[in-house]
Every structure is written in structure tokens, then in C-alpha cells.
Amino acid sequence: MTDIIIFNDRSASDAVAVSLEGFLGASNTTAVRIEPGEDIRELLPHLDRVALVEINFPVFGDGRGYSAAQILREHGFTGELRAIGDVLVDQLAYMLRCGFDSADPDQALDADAVQNALNRYPHVYQKTTGTAPISGRRPIWEIRHE
Amino acid sequence: MYKYDEYDQAMVDARVEEFRDQTRRRLAGELTEDQFKPLRLMNGLYLQLHAYMLRVAIPYGTLNSQQMNMLGHIARKYDRGYGHFTTRQNIQYNWIKLEDAPDILADLSTVEMHAIQTSGNCIRNISSDQFAGAAADEITDPRPWAELLRQWSSFHPEFSYLPRKFKIAVIASDEDRAAMRLHDIGIQLIHNDAGKLGAKFFVGGGMGRTPMIGPEIRDFVPADELIHYAEACLRVYNRYGRRDNKYKARIKILVHELGKDEYTRQVEEEFAHMKTLGLNPPVAELARITEFFPDPAYDTTANDELDLTDPDFRIWVEQNTHPHKQAGYAIANISLKPTGGIPGDASADQIDLMADLAKEYSFDELRVTHAQNIVLPHVKKSELYALWQKLDDAGLAPANLDLISDMIACPGLDYCSLANARSIPVAQKIGQRFSDIGRQKELGELKLKISGCINACGHHHAGHIGILGVDRKGVENYQLSLGGSGAEDVSLAKITGPGFDEDGIVDAVEKVTDVYLRDREGDERFVDTYRRIGMVPFKEALYD
Ligand code: SF4
Numbered sequence: 001m002t003d004i005i006i007f008n009d010r011s012a013s014d015a016v017a018v019s020l021e022g023f024l025g026a027s028n029t030t031a032v033r034i035e036p037g038e039d040i041r042e043l044l045p046h047l048d049r050v051a052l053v054e055i056n057f058p059v060f061g062d063g064r065g066y067s068a069a070q071i072l073r074e075h076g077f078t079g080e081l082r083a084i085g086d087v088l089v090d091q092l093a094y095m096l097r098c099g100f101d102s103a104d105p106d107q108a109l110d111a112d113a114v115q116n117a118l119n120r121y122p123h124v125y126q127k128t129t130g131t132a133p134i135s136g137r138r139p140i141w142e143i144r145h146e
Numbered sequence: 147m148y149k150y151d152e153y154d155q156a157m158v159d160a161r162v163e164e165f166r167d168q169t170r171r172r173l174a175g176e177l178t179e180d181q182f183k184p185l186r187l188m189n190g191l192y193l194q195l196h197a198y199m200l201r202v203a204i205p206y207g208t209l210n211s212q213q214m215n216m217l218g219h220i221a222r223k224y225d226r227g228y229g230h231f232t233t234r235q236n237i238q239y240n241w242i243k244l245e246d247a248p249d250i251l252a253d254l255s256t257v258e259m260h261a262i263q264t265s266g267n268c269i270r271n272i273s274s275d276q277f278a279g280a281a282a283d284e285i286t287d288p289r290p291w292a293e294l295l296r297q298w299s300s301f302h303p304e305f306s307y308l309p310r311k312f313k314i315a316v317i318a319s320d321e322d323r324a325a326m327r328l329h330d331i332g333i334q335l336i337h338n339d340a341g342k343l344g345a346k347f348f349v350g351g352g353m354g355r356t357p358m359i360g361p362e363i364r365d366f367v368p369a370d371e372l373i374h375y376a377e378a379c380l381r382v383y384n385r386y387g388r389r390d391n392k393y394k395a396r397i398k399i400l401v402h403e404l405g406k407d408e409y410t411r412q413v414e415e416e417f418a419h420m421k422t423l424g425l426n427p428p429v430a431e432l433a434r435i436t437e438f439f440p441d442p443a444y445d446t447t448a449n450d451e452l453d454l455t456d457p458d459f460r461i462w463v464e465q466n467t468h469p470h471k472q473a474g475y476a477i478a479n480i481s482l483k484p485t486g487g488i489p490g491d492a493s494a495d496q497i498d499l500m501a502d503l504a505k506e507y508s509f510d511e512l513r514v515t516h517a518q519n520i521v522l523p524h525v526k527k528s529e530l531y532a533l534w535q536k537l538d539d540a541g542l543a544p545a546n547l548d549l550i551s552d553m554i555a556c557p558g559l560d561y562c563s564l565a566n567a568r569s570i571p572v573a574q575k576i577g578q579r580f581s582d583i584g585r586q587k588e589l590g591e592l593k594l595k596i597s598g599c600i601n602a603c604g605h606h607h608a609g610h611i612g613i614l615g616v617d618r619k620g621v622e623n624y625q626l627s628l629g630g631s632g633a634e635d636v637s638l639a640k641i642t643g644p645g646f647d648e649d650g651i652v653d654a655v656e657k658v659t660d661v662y663l664r665d666r667e668g669d670e671r672f673v674d675t676y677r678r679i680g681m682v683p684f685k686e687a688l689y690d
Pocket residue numbers: 556557558559562563564565566597598599600601602603604
């Protein structure tokens with residue numbers, strides 16, 4: 001029984017994530033958990049052996065995880081990127097646009113509310129990288145000048 | 147002026163519906179106040195001492211008469227018939243009911259307005275020079291750049307949960323009318339040696355409890371890299387800005403603690419990476435936006451002479467108008483600082499009248515200034531007299547621009563839940579003490595700014611004379627400081643010494659102006675005399 005929501009057609013990884021320190025010290029793990037104060041760039045040399053990155057949001061107002069996610073996707077990470085912790089429905093669309101493709105919220109989210117939140121905005125003003133759902137949307141300025 | 151296309155409108159409409167849904171969930175008890183708070187704050191809705199306060203964005207302080215009329219309508223229908231223009235070139239309503247807020251946002255959206263990101267730890271409304279497009283000294287109109295930044299910063303997925311709020315100002319002249327270097331990012335548009343237009347970046351300015359003047363971190367960012375560079379500045383801040391203490395969370399502290407050079411190095415590294423991603427809108431987008439800001443259809447044969455035989459009119463013209471780049475035109479400032487009034491307040495009727503006057507005399511354009519006044523940017527000199535008469539009839543012609551009674555004052559303890567002391571009554575008493583306009587003109591340019599607590603919304607650090615309300619053992623007390631400036635001669639004011647009670651601070655202001663009158667040389671302004679003679683003579687007058 002899991003509350004993990006996956007936003008694409010893959011199935012959620014069941015690997016157990018270890019801390020960044022643990023991951024860097026062992027060569028046989030494929031899942032890592034990043035805390036807000038940690039430098040995601042330390043992970044970049046090892047992306048070829050990462051299947052799952054969990055990014056923790058201890059409180060929803062701590063937005064460092066958005067930058068961490070963007071950096072990972074900008075550097076070509078294609079594995080599963082999971083938001084965990086204080087993940088609320090009203091922040092979900094931003095998370096997906098920054099490259100998250102799954103979530104394991106502390107408190108279960110209502111499925112309808114999730115759909116509403118993801119479909120709320122018809123367009124985006126910024127370009128973000130990545131292949132995760134809604135992260136690769138074309139920004140308004142690009143549509144204007146196509 | 148910029149006009150929304152279908153995309154801009156769709157985004158604002160979606161926001162209205164989202165907030166309607168969030169408010170419904172809150173009123174139905176599905177959201178707790180703790181959960182609702184960050185959502186309402188993203189829409190400019192604060193819970194104040196007595197009611198909700200709604201802050202409506204006026205992007206870079208520019209609006210047309212239809213939008214101004216809407217502000218009057220909201221004051222009348224949802225508030226108590228007043229609005230309060232703020233130091234962020236926005237407007238606030240102090241008596242809003244939560245259940246009305248979605249309807250207000252819906253009304254605003256019909257005239258291409260909103261309250262998006264007027265609060266919260268996100269990129270706030272972009273501010274600019276209130277004389278943009280009209281000033282004789284600008285190298286270009288900064289508003290298209292501000293609009294580009296507005297769109298980039300709206301609903302930004304990575305930068306909506308920053309360590310703290312984030313304010314950006316854009317100007318395009320050497321004279322700084324927007325306190326640009328007291329912003330988190332200050333941008334001055336310049337030409338480089340090759341004659342190309344670009345942006346000079348200052349990062350890490352701000353007021354609050356630790357005021358700082360933003361250092362220059364890059365002398366030229368080309369137009370087609372502006373967003374990349376801004377992204378880089380923000381990403382370094384989002385990752386490394388302090389989150390352990392909200393009073394140390396602004397970018398000024400990060401820049402200060404890292405040092406300007408180290409912060410710049412990190413930004414440059416991030417910038418090099420950003421450039422590989424192609425996140426910057428093409429120059430064609432800036433060009434598209436720029437087309438919305440053409441010069442109005444000036445009468446190029448308009449007479450540049452003015453009949454100044456009416457002495458009251460003459461005083462107003464001398465004090466409240468500013469040179470226009472087009473011969474035969476002037477920039478007219480409407481002071482919202484009548485003697486004994488509340489700085490920045492306007493009634494619904496006054497708001498509507500200003501809208502009508504903009505339509506009749508100023509090519510349908512108005513501006514809001516960070517000094518809480520209104521500007522009609524393009525008035526034909528031959529029509530100034532008629533305009534002035536109509537303003538005067540409505541109590542909108544105080545001839546006190548940049549004089550001591552043209553004060554900035556925050557809402558203070560009368561409205562604000564964070565306040566330590568009242569600001570408004572102090573402003574009113576000082577206004578009354580110096581009510582004689584001849585005396586004010588004798589004192590010349592004198593920027594007096596009052597904050598009701600250390601958060602410094604009243605910009606007291608940047609006042610030639612600054613007043614800060616503090617709480618001393620349960621009694622309101624006011625600290626006096628001298629020598630600040632938010633203009634191109636930017637500086638931070640210094641505290642004179644022990645504070646004063648409410649009447650004492652009015653006396654103290656009078657005493658320091660007496661020192662100025664006694665010691666000034668030539669055509670020195672108050673702040674020039676202070677800079678020359680230093681604090682000591684003022685202290686002697688205050689405390690001996
Ligand atoms: S300076 Fe303080 S009292 Fe004044 S508006 Fe800001 S927070 Fe409120």
C-alpha cells in the first residue's frame with residue numbers, strides 16, 4: 001500500500017533511497033534522498049547510476065527543492081524525480097514544471113484536486129527543461145513568435 | 147501602454163478562478179488558516195489589525211483611465227470609499243471582506259489588472275521610474291523591459307518559494323526616481339561602448355532592519371540575455387539565501403555575507419550554464435512589447451510658453467511640474483499629501499476625477515510614484531492652467547512636491563499588525579507644523595519618511611529626515627535619523643540619538659530644519675548641508 005503518485009506512465013520505483021552522503025560512499029545504490037541544504041551538483045557526476053532521486057520538502061515554504069530539481073533535469077537526468085514531505089496540491093504544478101514526475105506527500109492528496117491543479121493554467125511564461133509531464137511546455141513567448 | 151493578448155488574459159483569468167476555489171475551500175473549512183495563508187498572500191491578501199487588506203498590482207506604476215476608474219469602483223463598492231497608494235507604486239484597500247476578494251479580482255481582470263504576487267516570498271511587482279516615456283533625461287523607455295520581467299516573474303515555478311520577498315526596479319536615466327539601488331535587484335538601462343542597449347545590474351540593496359545599498363555586480367547584460375542573468379541571480383539566492391531567520395533572509399544579507407565578488411562569481415557561473423539552455427525570450431519579444439509603448443501623438447507645434455500671472459498657479463507649476471522630453475508639454479505631479487491628510491490616500495471620487503483628467507489632458511495615462519503621488523505624464527503646457535483649476539477644486543493641488551510635507555508614511559499602527567507605533571498622526575502633525583507653503587519652499591527639497599516599525603515600509607533609512615516608530619516599554623517612541631537618500635546620491639540615514647515622544651518628534655524635526663536654515667551655504671539642500679557639516683550641530687540643537 002503506497003501513496004506515491006506517479007505523473008507519467010512509468011511505474012514508481014520501489015528502490016529505497018539513502019542519504020546523499022550514503023549514496024556517494026557506496027557504489028551499488030541507485031536511489032538517493034536530497035535534503036534542502038545539500039548541493040545537488042555533487043550528484044551530477046553520478047547520474048548514470050541513479051534511478052530515483054527523492055527531494056525532501058520538510059516544509060512547503062522551503063523552495064530550495066525546486067532549484068535542485070531544475071538543475072538535475074537541466075543536466076540530463078531522466079530517472080524518477082520524486083517530491084516528498086510537505087507536498088501540497090497547490091504547489092504541485094510548479095513542482096512538475098521543475099521536473100518532478102512523482103510525489104510521496106506526507107498527507108494524501110485528493111485525486112480530483114490534483115487534476116484540477118495540474119490543469120488550472122492554460123499556459124506558462126517560462127521555459128523549463130525536462131521531459132516530465134508539463135515540464136516541457138512551450139512558453140507563451142515561444143508560441144507568440146513561432 | 148501594454149495590452150494583454152489572449153495568453154496574458156487567460157493567465158489572469160485562471161488565477162481568478164484558482165483563488166475563487168481556494169477561498170471557497172477556506173470558507174467551507176476545507177483549508178485551515180495556516181494552509182490558506184500562503185495562498186492568499188500570493189494574491190496580495192493580508193490579514194491586518196481590523197480586516198483583510200488587499201494590495202493590487204500596478205505594474206511599473208503605469209495605468210490608464212479605465213484601470214484608474216476600476217480602482218475607484220473597488221474603493222466604493224468593496225471598501226470604505228478610499229484607496230491607499232503605496233511606496234511600491236501599488237494600491238491597497240484596508241477594509242476588505244474575504245468573501246468579496248474573488249469578485250474583486252474578477253473585476254480587476256476585466257481591465258487587465260490583478261493582485262498576483264503583491265505579497266509572499268516571491269518576485270513582487272516590478273517598479274520603475276514614474277516619468278518613464280516622458281522624462282527628458284531617459285535613454286529609453288524602461289517599461290518594455292519591466293513588462294518583459296513581469297511576464298517572466300509571473301507564476302515562476304522555481305522562484306515562488308524564495309527565502310523572502312524579492313523586489314526589482316528598472317530605470318533608464320542617471321537620475322534615480324525609483325530608489326533603484328534599494329531594491330533586491332536594481333537595473334539601470336544603459337548603452338555600452340558599441341552603442342548597444344543593455345542592463346547594468348545592482349544586487350542586494352534593501353531597507354528593512356539592515357539597510358544596504360546594492361553593489362553593482364555587472365556593468366552590461368545584453369537585451370537578449372536579461373532573463374538568463376536574472377534567473378542566475380535568483381537561483382543563487384534561492385539555493386543559498388538564509389532560511390533560518392526571516393530577518394536575515396533577504397538577498398542583501400547573502401550578498402553581504404558571501405561578499406559581492408563571491409556572489410558575482412556564483413552568478414556568472416550559473417549565467418554561463420543558463421545561456422546553454424535557451425530560456426531567454428528572443429529579442430523579437432522585447433520588440434513586440436516595445437511597440438505597445440509608442441510616443442503619444444504630440445502636437446509638435448504646441449506652444450512652450452506658460453502664462454504664470456496667477457501666483458497660486460505659478461507656485462504649483464514651479465513645484466509640481468517636471469520637464470518633458472517634448473517641447474510644449476510638461477509632466478504634472480498630483481500630490482496626495484494635503485495638510486493634515488493621510489499620505490497616499492485618495493477617495494473614490496478623487497480617483498475617478500484623476501482618471502477623467504488623464505483622459506482629457508494626458509493621453510489617457512497615469513502613473514503612481516513610490517513617493518505615493520500620482521503623475522499625469524504628458525500634459526500640454528497650454529492646458530496646464532485648466533488642469534490645475536480642476537485639481538484645486540478637488541483638493542488635489544497641494545504645491546508641495548519634494549517639500550517637507552510631501553512625506554512618505556507607512557500605514558503604521560492604525561492598520562498594520564506589525565507596527566510598533568503610529569505613523570499617520572505623526573505625519574499629520576508635522577504637516578500642520580509646516581503648513582505654511584512659503585516656509586516649506588524656504589526649506590526646499592526635503593524628503594521626510596516615516597516608518598511605524600523596523601520593517602521600514604516608510605523608507606525612513608532613505609529620508610533626508612527619517613523617523614522610525616519604536617516601542618519603548620509599551621510607549622510609542624520615535625527615533626530621528628538624518629542624511630539618507632533613495633535617489634542617485636543614494637545614502638543611508640544615521641540616527642541622531644535618543645528618541646522622542648509624539649509631540650517631541652515634531653519639535654525635533656523643526657529644530658533640525660532650523661539648524662539647516664542657520665548653517666546652509668549657497669543653494670544647498672538640507673541633505674547637502676548635513677553632509678557638509680555633519681551630525682554634531684544637529685545633535686547640539688536636539689539634545690543640549
Ligand atoms: S514599516 Fe512596519 S508598521 Fe509600517 S507598514 Fe511596514 S510593517 Fe507595518
